[in-house]
Every structure is written in structure tokens, then in C-alpha cells.
Amino acid sequence: MLNKYDVIPLYVQLNDKLREKILNGELKEGEALPSENQLMQEYSITRTTIRRAVDELVKEGLVEKEQGKGVFVRLRQTKQNLWNFQGFTDLSLKKNQQPVTRVLKKEIITENNTVFLKLERLRGTKSNEKTTWLTIDCSFLPIDVFKGIDRFDFEAVSLYQTLRNDYQIFPHHVVLDINPIMCDDKMCERLELLSQIPLLEARGTVYSKDGMEIEKIHNIYGPHFQFKLNQYI
Amino acid sequence: MLNKYDVIPLYVQLNDKLREKILNGELKEGEALPSENQLMQEYSITRTTIRRAVDELVKEGLVEKEQGKGVFVRLRQTKQNLWNFQGFTDLSLKKNQQPVTRVLKKEIITENNTVFLKLERLRGTKSNEKTTWLTIDCSFLPIDVFKGIDRFDFEAVSLYQTLRNDYQIFPHHVVLDINPIMCDDKMCERLELLSQIPLLEARGTVYSKDGMEIEKIHNIYGPHFQFKLNQYI
DNA sequence: CAGTGGTCTAGACCACCCT
DNA sequence: GGGTGGTCTAGACCACTGT
Numbered sequence: 001m002l003n004k005y006d007v008i009p010l011y012v013q014l015n016d017k018l019r020e021k022i023l024n025g026e027l028k029e030g031e032a033l034p035s036e037n038q039l040m041q042e043y044s045i046t047r048t049t050i051r052r053a054v055d056e057l058v059k060e061g062l063v064e065k066e067q068g069k070g071v072f073v074r075l076r077q078t079k080q081n082l083w084n085f086q087g088f089t090d091l092s093l094k095k096n097q098q099p100v101t102r103v104l105k106k107e108i109i110t111e112n113n114t115v116f117l118k119l120e121r122l123r124g125t126k127s128n129e130k131t132t133w134l135t136i137d138c139s140f141l142p143i144d145v146f147k148g149i150d151r152f153d154f155e156a157v158s159l160y161q162t163l164r165n166d167y168q169i170f171p172h173h174v175v176l177d178i179n180p181i182m183c184d185d186k187m188c189e190r191l192e193l194l195s196q197i198p199l200l201e202a203r204g205t206v207y208s209k210d211g212m213e214i215e216k217i218h219n220i221y222g223p224h225f226q227f228k229l230n231q232y233i
Numbered sequence: 234m235l236n237k238y239d240v241i242p243l244y245v246q247l248n249d250k251l252r253e254k255i256l257n258g259e260l261k262e263g264e265a266l267p268s269e270n271q272l273m274q275e276y277s278i279t280r281t282t283i284r285r286a287v288d289e290l291v292k293e294g295l296v297e298k299e300q301g302k303g304v305f306v307r308l309r310q311t312k313q314n315l316w317n318f319q320g321f322t323d324l325s326l327k328k329n330q331q332p333v334t335r336v337l338k339k340e341i342i343t344e345n346n347t348v349f350l351k352l353e354r355l356r357g358t359k360s361n362e363k364t365t366w367l368t369i370d371c372s373f374l375p376i377d378v379f380k381g382i383d384r385f386d387f388e389a390v391s392l393y394q395t396l397r398n399d400y401q402i403f404p405h406h407v408v409l410d411i412n413p414i415m416c417d418d419k420m421c422e423r424l425e426l427l428s429q430i431p432l433l434e435a436r437g438t439v440y441s442k443d444g445m446e447i448e449k450i451h452n453i454y455g456p457h458f459q460f461k462l463n464q465y466i
Numbered sequence: 467c468a469g470t471g472g473t474c475t476a477g478a479c480c481a482c483c484c485t
Numbered sequence: 486g487g488g489t490g491g492t493c494t495a496g497a498c499c500a501c502t503g504t
Contacts, residue, residue: 068502180413180431198413198431301482
């Protein structure tokens with residue numbers, strides 16, 4: 001199963017394999033991973049190596065360890081609720097709300113000698129024919145990485161599902177600056193706010209696992225969006 | 234030097250010792266840590282344990298490893314999360330700034346049948362006789378967990394260092410709600426702001442490793458505090 | 467009690483960096 | 486070549502969890 005002579009370390013190979021099983025649903029939310037002893041036998045590697053691979057999963061926020069019990073898939077807290085990156089659609093559906101995306105702008109721009117698709121989306125949830133607008137998401141996607149990405153209709157398909165399915169690119173981590181800003185008239189109108197109130201703004205970059213920049217973002221979070229954080233310190 | 238029979242794991246003891254040497258200037262910016270072989274001899278522990286201790290320092294953002302060369306103290310990098318839960322004092326010292334803390338309020342209160350020390354602190358950094366106020370931190374510490382904590386002068390000593398040194402309690406993770414708020418007159422005056430601008434507010438709970446609530450917080454972040462986030466998604 | 471993860475030892479071989 | 490960190494093995498003992 002694992003290739004001892006590959007340049008990729010065994011713990012990375014195992015880490016990739018386990019992450020894949022979690023993300024494709026083979027290991028479901030709340031389920032336990034095979035124990036360290038089982039993994040030792042299954043892959044014929046030592047416990048140290050297995051522990052290293054699993055520790056990476058913990059750092060990635062995919063699993064949690066519980067002493068004396070096992071390692072359990074925990075996708076919910078750190079990933080959901082946080083922002084609308086990959087969990088937006090799933091999160092909405094879980095709450096029996098229908099996710100709604102309206103594309104406000106979609107254009108090719110050039111910045112610092114790089115060509116980007118600029119995609120501005122208004123996002124919200126619908127229940128009982130009433131739509132609550134949550135965020136204004138602005139994404140900049142380098143089109144040399146995502147060739148032909150401008151052909152998709154992002155009111156119909158999810159951006160992150162497209163990146164995964166059509167480009168085999170998986171967002172890994174994000175670096176953000178978070179600031180409070182005062183709502184301007186345009187934001188007010190788009191988010192359907194009655195008065196000018198302070199909002200949250202996030203600017204930053206999304207990276208793939210190997211450190212490649214895959215998306216620059218500039219999002220505005222409206223008052224109906226709960227910005228929750230669960231951080232290890 | 235290290236106590237093999239202590240309940241505190243050796244790698245934590247070594248990690249603490251090295252962090253201390255970095256923060257108190259014994260190991261200066263850019264300097265190399267002793268090599269793994271040297272540390273093995275100095276502390277009579279194996280390389281695995283040393284590597285674990287050093288890896289924690291890397292995670293904390295205090296050092297960087299360079300293959301074939303060594304481990305170097307790197308305090309100025311801004312890669313890591315920039316808030317004051319890992320210790321405002323530690324963070325300021327890392328940036329070669331002098332932390333300033335003014336205690337605004339210190340009282341015993343009771344809430345939900347639990348007795349807390351309520352500690353409100355104005356915090357900033359001083360350079361060239363000019364103090365820049367960054368945050369207003371409000372902490373609620375359960376006094377049945379931290380007996381006698383009201384005797385400390387938190388203008389003189391760091392809260393987190395006290396928790397570590399006097400109570401052997403280590404913050405592990407934090408759950409936060411983050412909201413934008415409008416500055417009121419009191420905040421404006423305390424943070425020495427010229428006009429009313431939107432600010433960031435964080436409310437939440439800090440937990441120890443075993444899930445015990447060790448602190449409730451309600452912090453206000455002024456415009457000079459950069460709220461950076463580095464998250465796996 | 468058996469099974470789990472937590473810590474630690476004492477080695478080994480490797481790739482990388484500098485001289 | 487000699488020193489550094491990167492990976493890996495094959496054990497050991499421990500604390501915690503559930504039955």
C-alpha cells in the first residue's frame with residue numbers, strides 16, 4: 001500500500017491516504033480511525049510513523065484524539081460555522097436552508113502581471129421564500145492555474161467543488177487579515193440592511209497543500225453571519 | 234536539569250526551558266539553538282524527545298529549522314496568529330516592543346453560581362516614550378480553579394505566565410465569537426482614538442487540554458491591533 | 467482486564483549544508 | 486568530511502477508557 005522507497009515520506013503517504021478516506025466519506029463523521037496497532041499491521045510501518053501521520057490530521061482539523069478511546073473523525077466544529085469557504089453549501093443544507101448565490105461580477109483582470117478571474121458573489125440562505133443575505137465574497141483566481149474557469153456558472157455550481165472536481169486542487173489553508181469596517185451604501189443595499197452598521201471584512205489568500213496560491217479573497221460578512229473561531233493556542 | 238519523574242512530560246519541560254531562554258534574551262534573535270546532539274548530552278534525553286520539544290517551538294513561531302544548518306531563533310516573523318491569547322507579553326517581547334498593561338478593574342464577581350475574578354486590562358506597547366494602546370481585555374477567571382489569584386499585580390506580572398508558573402495550567406484552545414462593534418465614548422477615550430470608528434470584539438472561552446474552562450474573555454481590539462488568522466480548511 | 471493513545475529510549479540511514 | 490536536521494525502526498512503560 002505504501003511505497004517505502006518513494007521520495008515522499010511514509011508518514012506523508014499515510015497522511016494523504018487517511019485524509020482522502022475522510023474527505024471521500026469512507027471514514028465518516030464521528031467514526032474512529034483504525035487503531036495504531038491495526039494501522040501498524042495494515043501498512044507494516046511502526047507506530048512512530050503512524051502517530052506522525054495522524055498528528056498531521058489533527059493539525060489539519062480533520063480528526064480528534066481521545067486518550068484510551070481512539071481517533072475520531074471530527075469535521076464539524078473547526079470547519080463549519082467559520083466561513084463560507086467550503087462549508088457554505090453543506091452547512092446551509094444541514095440547517096434545512098437552501099443556499100443562494102448571486103454572481104455580482106465576473107471579469108478577467110490583470111494585477112501584478114498575473115491574470116485573474118475576479119468573481120464577486122452575494123451569498124445567503126433561503127427558507128420560506130425569504131432570503132437572508134450573509135456575505136459578499138470576492139475571489140481572485142489565477143487563470144493560468146485554472147484554465148477555462150471563466151466558463152462555469154457559479155450561480156449553479158459551487159466554486160470549491162469545481163476546483164476539486166475539475167482541477168483536482170484542494171484548498172489547504174488560508175491566511176487572513178480581519179478588520180472591522182463601516183458599511184457603505186452599496187454594501188447596505190446588497191445585504192439589504194436597514195441602517196449603516198459596522199461589518200467584518202476579511203482579506204487574504206487561500207493556499208493548496210504545497211503552498212501554491214490558489215485564490216485571493218476579499219469577503220464582507222454581514223450581521224447575520226456568525227463568525228466563530230475554534231483555535232488551538 | 235529535567236525531572237524524569239515529574240508528571241510534566243520531558244518534552245514539555247524542555248520546551249518551557251527553551252522558550253524561557255528565548256524570551257528572556259539568553260538565546261537571541263538569529264542565534265542557533267544548541268544542536269540536537271548537544272541537547273542530548275546536556276539533558277541526557279533522546280533525540281526524539283528533543284525534536285518534539287523543538288517542534289513545539291516551531292509551532293509557537295519562536296524558531297525556524299533549516300535543514301543541514303540548525304534551528305534559529307526567529308522572533309520577528311508575522312506568520313502566526315496575531316492576538317493576545319498566547320500571551321500578550323510574550324508576543325510583544327517577540328517583536329522587541331515593551332508591553333504595557335494598565336489594570337482598569339479587578340473585582341470578585343459571581344455569575345451562574347461561580348465566583349470569578351474579573352480583570353479588565355488596557356494593553357499596549359511602548360517605544361520611544363510613546364504608548365500605543367492596542368486592546369481592552371476583559372478576563373473572567375474562576376477562583377476555585379485559581380485560588381488566591383487576586384493577590385497578583387497584573388500590571389507587573391503576566392497573566393499567562395502566572396497561570397503557567399503558579400498554577401501549572403496551560404491554555405490549549407479557545408472558542409470565540411467575533412463581531413464588529415461601534416466604538417463608544419468610553420472605549421474611544423481608553424484607546425485614545427480621535428473619532429468613533431468600528432472595532433473588533435471577541436467573546437469566548439479559553440480551555441485547557443482536558444477541556445476545563447480556564448478563562449472567559451471579552452476583548453476589544455483597537456485599530457492598531459492587526460487581527461491575523463492562519464487557518465487550515 | 468484488554469485495548470487505546472501518551473511518552474520515551476537507543477539505535478539506524480539518509481539528505482542537506484559548509485568547509 | 487563532519488555536522489546538521491529528516492525519517493524510521495523496534496522495542497518499552499505508562500495513563501486512561503471501557504467491560
